Amino acid sequence: MPPKCSIWQxxxxxxxxxxxxxxxxxxxxxxxxxxxxxxxxxxxxxKLTREQIKRSDLASRLRNTEKREAQAKxxxxxxREQRRRTLHTAHIQKSRAVTQKENAIQKALNHARLxxxxxxxKEKGVVKEEFQVALRELASCNVPVxxxxxxxxxxxxxxxxxxxxxISARTVAWTVKVGGVVSDIQLAYEIKESKGITLLGDxxxxxxxxxxxxxxxxxxxxxxxxxxxKHQVVCTFRISMxxxxxxxxxxxxWKRRGAEFIATYNASELGKKNPTDVWMFxxxxxxxxxxxxxxxxKRFMKDAAVEDLLPVIIExxxxxxxxxxxxxxxxxxxxxxxxxRDAETCKILCARFGETVWKExxxxxxxxxxxxxxxxxxxxxxxxxxxxxxxxxxxxxxLTSLAGAVFQNKDDKKEPSLLLAADTSFETATLNGENWxxxxxxxxxxxxxxxxxxxxxxxxxxxxxxxxxxxxFSKEGKQxxxxxxxxxxxxxxxxxxxxxxxxxxxxxVSYFNARTKYKMNDTKNFMQAKLGAADLAQAxxxxxxxxxxxxRDAEVTRRKDEFERKIDAVVPVLDxxxxxxxxxxxxFTNSLIIQQVDWHWRYNERDDKLTHLIVxxxxxxxxxxxxxxxxxxxxxTHQLNNIPVQPDWEDREAAEEDNGASVMEG
Numbered sequence: 001m002p003p004k005c006s007i008w009q010x011x012x013x014x015x016x017x018x019x020x021x022x023x024x025x026x027x028x029x030x031x032x033x034x035x036x037x038x039x040x041x042x043x044x045x046x047k048l049t050r051e052q053i054k055r056s057d058l059a060s061r062l063r064n065t066e067k068r069e070a071q072a073k074x075x076x077x078x079x080r081e082q083r084r085r086t087l088h089t090a091h092i093q094k095s096r097a098v099t100q101k102e103n104a105i106q107k108a109l110n111h112a113r114l115x116x117x118x119x120x121x122k123e124k125g126v127v128k129e130e131f132q133v134a135l136r137e138l139a140s141c142n143v144p145v146x147x148x149x150x151x152x153x154x155x156x157x158x159x160x161x162x163x164x165x166x167i168s169a170r171t172v173a174w175t176v177k178v179g180g181v182v183s184d185i186q187l188a189y190e191i192k193e194s195k196g197i198t199l200l201g202d203x204x205x206x207x208x209x210x211x212x213x214x215x216x217x218x219x220x221x222x223x224x225x226x227x228x229x230k231h232q233v234v235c236t237f238r239i240s241m242x243x244x245x246x247x248x249x250x251x252x253x254w255k256r257r258g259a260e261f262i263a264t265y266n267a268s269e270l271g272k273k274n275p276t277d278v279w280m281f282x283x284x285x286x287x288x289x290x291x292x293x294x295x296x297x298k299r300f301m302k303d304a305a306v307e308d309l310l311p312v313i314i315e316x317x318x319x320x321x322x323x324x325x326x327x328x329x330x331x332x333x334x335x336x337x338x339x340x341r342d343a344e345t346c347k348i349l350c351a352r353f354g355e356t357v358w359k360e361x362x363x364x365x366x367x368x369x370x371x372x373x374x375x376x377x378x379x380x381x382x383x384x385x386x387x388x389x390x391x392x393x394x395x396x397x398x399l400t401s402l403a404g405a406v407f408q409n410k411d412d413k414k415e416p417s418l419l420l421a422a423d424t425s426f427e428t429a430t431l432n433g434e435n436w437x438x439x440x441x442x443x444x445x446x447x448x449x450x451x452x453x454x455x456x457x458x459x460x461x462x463x464x465x466x467x468x469x470x471x472x473f474s475k476e477g478k479q480x481x482x483x484x485x486x487x488x489x490x491x492x493x494x495x496x497x498x499x500x501x502x503x504x505x506x507x508x509v510s511y512f513n514a515r516t517k518y519k520m521n522d523t524k525n526f527m528q529a530k531l532g533a534a535d536l537a538q539a540x541x542x543x544x545x546x547x548x549x550x551x552r553d554a555e556v557t558r559r560k561d562e563f564e565r566k567i568d569a570v571v572p573v574l575d576x577x578x579x580x581x582x583x584x585x586x587x588f589t590n591s592l593i594i595q596q597v598d599w600h601w602r603y604n605e606r607d608d609k610l611t612h613l614i615v616x617x618x619x620x621x622x623x624x625x626x627x628x629x630x631x632x633x634x635x636x637t638h639q640l641n642n643i644p645v646q647p648d649w650e651d652r653e654a655a656e657e658d659n660g661a662s663v664m665e666g
Contacts, residue, residue, distance in 0.1 A: 180514025196480030
């Protein structure tokens, strides 16, 4: 090292110099005194000692530095090794975590298989809500009602769960019908919240029985949360039996169905908070879709006049002319082709109106005759009649000319004169030739028309404004009508009913309806979104209370009517001598005596009954005192010497009810 070399060289130089000086001093006669030499030696020795101390200090520092450097290198190596071990340990733990988790799961499953879980399907005799949902879902999958409980039990056993109780087929059927009750609540709720509904109906014969299918279409929200806002839905109402397919029967069927689910809705918590009535259902109907049977459309078409059918006829006729290329192209078509297309248009109109209704139109309505031609045609067989009928245009040709005259009149100024002329009458101013709705108003305006200078302009402005309002109303009305493209919902439901009656003929209509409505109407998600368990239980309770009260009232009424019929059949014996003669006769039994007494009690007033009671009490008091008897229960009974005291009708009714309750309990 450079420091060591410089000190060593310096020390050697001093030693050599000292030896040379000593040798020279010894030889030289002019040597320095010993004191000076000794002082110099000490000086050099001290300097050498200091240098040696410095060298030793530097060497010590160097050793310390090298030692710290070695320690730092060892520490870095330890840190790198520790980090490597940490990373390696983390990698090993991570790789083992999946295996440990799988092993833990497998261990838990093995433990669960060794120790199966035990559950109860019922709580206090009622099936738990989660299992009710499972039962309804299995029923929606067309599992037979007698197999649903078994399927649920086997599915739980496969999961390592042991069921400690059981569910009968009757309980399953009741649970499924509960879903049908909730579906009725859902129908009323959605109809109440919708802008308008369309009724969908169809009918057929199954096993020689008239069967009707009913659906409804409207906008409703998606309760599953997959869709935002409202969307068009088609909901199942029911399958029902009918005596026939007439429009009157179907009309009353719709009324009964609406009243049923409205009553069910009002009994629920939703209905109690926001009740409604059957008029809401009627007011919400904005459309109707039925099959091609004329009797179903008869209800809505029987009172239709020509002016009611005219817009539909104009619509189909316009389509026909547009398909031909316009009115010019239509006029250039040969007559045979025009007749062929008129026949096709007539078929379309028959399909829309119903062929039966179209055939019921008189020849005058079909040809759209005016008053003069109608009078000539109805005058009886004559040449004038023949000429009038042959000269008339009919079908689409006549309709086109009438529509053009009314809606495309080039001289608009003449149109108001049809209503404001002095000789205007309803025969010439109306399309159907019938009288004004308010004749007195029309003639009052007609008298003062010459004094009203702006009447013509006001009339034109009124009709133009009415046209704008009608167009706007039609646009808004379309938003309230939700008519599906086909009637497949009813066709499919009738097909399902036919298949069920073939494969499971014991399936009742009520069970079929409940199962189908719950599945098709998304009732499960509606229950979760709008109804709670308490709401459902309350609705079922209220419905049961109402049904029980109605049944009890009906039974009371039946008994009263039966009692009245028996009393009406009694021939009263009003001769006292005859009654005295029968006193010792065994043919006049107690039942006959009771009938006579009941007849008199029905017609006698309160005072007469009270007088009769007083007589009976006085007779009782004259008899010997009764013998007191102790019964086995510690009570006492009185022997009244077989005195016949007959109760009235209400007492007997109460006794019969007690006896009936005892029989049921037994």
